[in-house]
């Protein structure tokens with residue numbers, strides 16, 4: 001790009017920066033010297049390919065979504081939390097909010113994630129263990145007791161039974177007297193990554209996609225700020241993928257949901273802002289920063305050029321980041337604080353919109369209160385002390401980071417081609433039921449391609465670790481010393497007994513005929529083409545449980561069994 005064009009871009013950015021709101025904060029160095037909100041080539045310099053880098057707040061958004069970077073608003077500190085019953089988790093949420101947490105993020109227990117009630121025999125021993133147990137709208141009410149749902153953004157990490165759980169959240173808001181149309185938050189809902197990595201699905205992909213389409217339609221028309229999908233690479237990475245695979249599979253899944261919305265006749269400029277993303281921040285500092293920058297650029301280009309999105313918001317890739325659970329070690333666990341801080345810094349330098357920092361004991365158990373506090377404080381140290389939010393995309397223009405960004409982008413594009421090619425194999429006539437990328441994803445799920453590719457990468461890394469080419473402190477290098485007793489959070493089995501007792505009492509107290517009638521009406525919608533959110537909300541209002549709703553649908557649609565892979 002020639003020097004004049006670069007200067008014209010700088011003036012455009014400056015005008016938008018001047019017109020934007022900034023935080024009341026000190027934007028100087030620790031020594032008191034002023035710093036610019038963003039840096040670029042020196043006036044008069046040319047820069048080949050600068051249009052791929054650009055300025056913060058404009059296409060292709062490599063350098064961030066906002067002209068102000070974090071000067072406008074810092075990232076959201078959003079700590080993923082949940083354990084035991086709704087009452088215990090409600091206490092933890094109040095602690096997080098009181099200590100400066102910016103939003104909530106609900107972790108559900110395994111039975112809830114699988115759409116089973118706490119009194120289901122298959123739930124035995126799991127209730128309240130890896131997250132909070134939620135059986136019905138009444139539990140959701142307790143979960144958010146004294147937390148005004150209209151004022152706090154709430155993320156819920158659940159995908160198989162995302163839609164009934166979302167209905168419970170809406171009913172809890174109704175019962176708080178909050179107008180559901182003002183709600184703001186994120187539901188994970190990403191079923192593709194369940195088949196690819198996390199493996200918490202309920203049905204075949206097609207009925208799941210139908211439900212997700214209903215949800216997208218409902219949110220786009222009635223709850224405009226709510227983000228019904230958090231397209232997730234985190235679990236793909238944690239399963240052992242490379243950074244480029246994480247990026248490419250996740251963005252491809254995002255394209256799949258865009259195609260789903262388009263196939264339902266929705267307007268891309270209306271529904272696309274409801275798609276958000278969720279990535280891992282692993283320990284290779286620069287590779288991760290490059291991944292985040294490439295993610296924004298690829299998404300903006302595809303949204304504009306392939307799917308016809310016109311508004312900036314529909315071209316924006318907004319993402320939450322969690323530091324890499326898989327990088328934590330049980331050996332010398334205090335070192336995990338250091339790893340997490342480095343990973344969190346990569347996320348921030350990559351321009352994350354929201355961040356969870358892992359607690360040092362998470363490789364052993366759910367975080368203790370003390371470990372959870374250190375994790376929260378880690379973000380606050382970065383935010384308050386380091387000056388990292390003063391300058392947007394401070395690594396933009398680094399030869400290394402720019403080349404890494406280009407390389408990851410090119411690797412991702414190759415993977416998109418492979419996915420589309422699989423789609424064409426499934427539909428050689430080019431008649432894709434939802435869209436070409438979706439066909440490729442479904443084919444890749446069906447024939448085990450994604451899981452095979454991830455397993456291959458995980459295997460290669462493990463070999464490198466065992467040969468000592470890759471080193472992990474406390475694991476294959478610097479192994480002695482620095483130990484210490486950790487206080488481990490243990491969830492009492494009493495929680496399960498109490499949850500089952502309360503659930504039994506609620507079932508006794510409700511109007512069974514109303515529950516049955518509402519579930520039947522939901523099944524009528526399932527068989528026809530009507531949007532299922534309305535009837536599902538009615539079932540939830542009648543205190544139908546999550547297990548009852550999911551079982552009715554399992555009976556209707558059948559369950560999914562993974563094809564065996566070797």
Ligand SMILES: CC(C)(COP(=O)(O)OP(=O)(O)OC[C@H]1O[C@@H](n2cnc3c(N)ncnc32)[C@H](O)[C@@H]1OP(=O)(O)O)[C@@H](O)C(=O)NCCC(=O)NCCSC(=O)CCC(=O)O
Nearest residue numbers: 066068069072073076105155157186276318319320353354
């Ligand atoms: C979009 C995100 C990513 C972030 O939403 P947030 O509300 O926190 O932040 P945001 O949208 O970026 O910002 C809030 C508002 O401020 C505005 N805003 C932000 N920065 C600005 C700036 N500089 N200038 C002007 N406006 C700005 C935004 O546009 C937005 O307003 P508008 O709304 O008006 O635009 C959302 O989807 C989210 O919160 N996701 C979290 C997902 C999550 O927690 N998942 C946990 C998974 S845990 C898991 O899966 C478990 C893994 C495991 O451990 O196994």
